[in-house]
Amino acid sequence: MENTQHTEHTVTAQAPQSVVWEVLTDIENYPNLFGATKSAVITERGDGYEIARLEVDVSGQLQAWTTRRDLDPELGVVAYRQLETAPLVEHMSGEWRALPYGPDRTQIVLTHDFAARQEGADGKVAGKFTHAEAHEMLAGAVERNSTAHLAAVRDEAERRAARAKRAA
Amino acid sequence: MENTQHTEHTVTAQAPQSVVWEVLTDIENYPNLFGATKSAVITERGDGYEIARLEVDVSGQLQAWTTRRDLDPELGVVAYRQLETAPLVEHMSGEWRALPYGPDRTQIVLTHDFAARQEGADGKVAGKFTHAEAHEMLAGAVERNSTAHLAAVRDEAERRAARAKRAA
Numbered sequence: 001m002e003n004t005q006h007t008e009h010t011v012t013a014q015a016p017q018s019v020v021w022e023v024l025t026d027i028e029n030y031p032n033l034f035g036a037t038k039s040a041v042i043t044e045r046g047d048g049y050e051i052a053r054l055e056v057d058v059s060g061q062l063q064a065w066t067t068r069r070d071l072d073p074e075l076g077v078v079a080y081r082q083l084e085t086a087p088l089v090e091h092m093s094g095e096w097r098a099l100p101y102g103p104d105r106t107q108i109v110l111t112h113d114f115a116a117r118q119e120g121a122d123g124k125v126a127g128k129f130t131h132a133e134a135h136e137m138l139a140g141a142v143e144r145n146s147t148a149h150l151a152a153v154r155d156e157a158e159r160r161a162a163r164a165k166r167a168a
Numbered sequence: 169m170e171n172t173q174h175t176e177h178t179v180t181a182q183a184p185q186s187v188v189w190e191v192l193t194d195i196e197n198y199p200n201l202f203g204a205t206k207s208a209v210i211t212e213r214g215d216g217y218e219i220a221r222l223e224v225d226v227s228g229q230l231q232a233w234t235t236r237r238d239l240d241p242e243l244g245v246v247a248y249r250q251l252e253t254a255p256l257v258e259h260m261s262g263e264w265r266a267l268p269y270g271p272d273r274t275q276i277v278l279t280h281d282f283a284a285r286q287e288g289a290d291g292k293v294a295g296k297f298t299h300a301e302a303h304e305m306l307a308g309a310v311e312r313n314s315t316a317h318l319a320a321v322r323d324e325a326e327r328r329a330a331r332a333k334r335a336a
Contacts, residue, residue, distance in 0.1 A: 010178040099267045099275055102243055107267055
């Protein structure tokens with residue numbers, strides 16, 4: 001685990017924590033929020049957790065992985081961990097946090113802990129890359145996706161909050 | 169204000185919110201936390217706010233500015249606004265937020281809203297730069313300083329929390 005990188009990204013939503021939580025925990029709606037996510041299906045649901053299978057367009061290639069999500073509604077945290085990882089990924093986990101910042105705003109935080117795979121018997125990762133190249137690609141994707149996903153969750157939460165306000 | 173850029177950076181501290189709040193609100197201790205901050209003196213203190221004068225080493229040059237800080241202990245927010253700005257800065261404001269994430273951890277958030285100065289009568293900012301150059305320099309400094317300042321506040325809060333635990 002010595003090569004694990006930890007990142008934290010954040011954005012403020014003008015929406016109550018309960019609305020952000022609703023958006024975050026509705027994983028089967030993710031394809032409507034994130035353009036690259038082509039499908040999201042919950043395959044197992046238990047006490048405080050769920051397991052989902054995702055199909056995601058990664059640079060024009062459809063990749064699939066399975067993620068376990070542990071939900072802590074009291075803390076406002078969805079802890080995720082990829083069970084089967086994508087080809088470049090040794091491990092990938094982290095948290096979505098929805099922290100109330102006053103009654104009408106929420107600090108949304110997305111953290112990642114990840115490492116790229118080590119070279120295989122052929123001296124390459126996924127038959128193509130050095131470990132350093134795989135790490136760079138993965139770190140770049142985490143950076144871009146963090147910003148994009150936080151913005152998408154914020155926008156959806158703000159839409160729902162505005163709709164609820166109009167309906168009230 | 170159309171050129172204003174908004175940024176948010178964050179880090180998790182393994183320390184209770186009250187400890188992070190104590191570190192954030194002790195501005196006269198900032199020179200001990202941030203290497204570039206050479207002095208910090210509170211020049212005025214009122215109901216829920218303080219005004220401080222800072223001397224900061226900016227790329228080898230000592231610059232000074234005055235900042236107003238509005239403290240909201242209930243929300244865990246220090247809203248700051250530069251009253252007299254540094255040579256490149258049109259305006260600079262933002263918030264330090266200390267949001268509890270469970271009893272022993274705190275999400276520390278630092279936001280910036282800033283713009284570089286427009287070119288003066290000589291067609292330059294501070295006699296040297298185009299507006300775009302000034303913006304780039306400012307954005308780069310905000311990026312570097314956000315990461316460094318968040319890490320410094322986190323480290324100090326974690327030191328104090330560990331010390332309090334040992335003393336208990």
